Amino acid sequence: MSGDSLKLFSFRGKSRILHLTWLAFFICFFAWFNHAPLLMAIADSLSLSSQQVKTLLILNVALTIPARIIVGMLTDKYGPRRTYSALLLVGSVPCFIFALADSFAAAALSRFLLGFVGAAFVIGIRMVSEWFPARQLGTAEGIYGGWGNFGSAAGAMSLPAVALVFGGEDGWRYAVGLTGVLCVVYGCIYYFSVTDTPKGATYFKPKKMGAMEVTSPGDLVLLLVMRLPLYAALALLTWKLSGEAGLLSGFWATIIYSGLGLLYLLDVRKSFSVNREMLTTPPEPLLRYKFKQVAVLNLLYFITFGSELAVISMLPLFFSETFTLSPVMAGLLGSSYAVMNLLARPAGGLISDRCGRKATLLVLVAGLAAGYCVMSQIGDNWPLFLAVATTMGCAFFVQASSGAVFAMVPLIKRRLTGQIAGMTGAYGNVGAVCFLTVLSLVSYQTFFLVIAATAAVGFAALFLLEEPQGHMAEVMPDGSVSLIDVA
Incomplete structure (x- = not known):
């Protein structure tokens, strides 16, 4: 194959x-x-x-x-x-x-x-x-x-x-x-x-269900820290439903907040239970993976896909108000941001395959930050074609970055790929909630600058990311070790 x-x-x-x-x-x-x-x-x-x-x-x-x-x-x-x-x-x-x-x-x-x-x-x-x-x-x-x-x-x-x-x-x-x-x-x-795998291949499954497996005590602490923003985003949604929307009364909002706190404590308990054996008997070095890889990719997807969802939601209104366009024309121009997905996301993955995962992300995230900085300068004195071109250029870096993130996610730990992808994907939705909340409080220009600043933090975090090299190891049903190429 x-x-x-x-x-x-x-x-x-x-x-x-x-x-x-x-x-x-x-x-x-x-x-x-x-x-x-x-x-x-x-x-x-x-x-x-x-x-x-x-x-x-x-x-x-x-x-x-x-x-x-x-x-x-x-x-x-x-x-x-x-x-x-x-x-x-x-x-x-x-x-x-x-x-x-x-x-x-x-x-x-x-x-x-x-x-x-x-x-x-x-x-x-x-x-x-x-x-x-x-x-x-x-x-x-x-x-x-x-x-x-x-x-x-x-x-x-x-x-x-x-x-x-x-x-x-x-x-x-x-x-x-x-x-x-x-x-x-x-x-x-x-x-x-x-079929789940090609004929003759083994489908590796987690040893236990209910929480993600990690391979060191430090990684367990980092896992629990990285779980917190997921619950915080749900609390933020509750606040929006009880405050701005008025759908929830103060009583029911309090119940939900309390429930989220309780769920996090249960999550902590389950994480310790699933990883109890690791705490007493650490796995062999060959079978370990570094959770910091997951944490950095979570942050990057928070920025990339999170900003994509947020910008797609507000872009038609932004064009309509900035250039006094009809709703139909503003919607058509706003859709240009989403349409870039057809080419940009595969391009991000292709460049990662050819030029290396980490190097590709460094270039694309830098371009993303620069793109949002330029978008923050768009005003009614700009030619409309230049504003649309700037938007599409920024969209390329945003969506190509998302493709580059998920070019690396499956190369961390094969039997946990679904859980890692789930957590990283969830961070994209968390990013959308956070950026849209920011938008409700500030101007369009400040909104774009906030995303650019967050991207700068992601760029710095990228230096903690390690390029996949060699193989990742999984244990076969008969107890032997299978090596899966990640280079």
């Missing part, structure tokens, strides 16, 4: 698995954002206030943070084939609930549950890593992430037309329901069309 080239336009062998998997991710994102292009029709049909619409947007991403952690664990335990198929089938249910919703409460519940579909990304990271050798992995993961991510843009382009075909007040319901049907159909297709 490792000797084969990546035949992108083939539908055989590992290329077939790649295409089937990015399409699964595409459909998940198509369903996850099925509300976005239909919001005006949905608001009219359900008589929603502007505040209720904003609440739906928050609820749509709230569950994705913990879901990526859970789905990562399930992927490592049960394999990506079963996990992806199950997620597609289960994810169809909230699509149907939303399509049939006749009140804000029903719509809010379904949008909250649909956040689980947003965790689909981490499943394919493990699947692709099982099928592609290290020298092609960045390119393959970039194609998976970039082309799959386009599902949200495809929904924005096609779902309004579907709603118009059915027509009437319920046109949006048929369009949303169709995304649920797609999930059911493709969930069955995926289950019967793929």
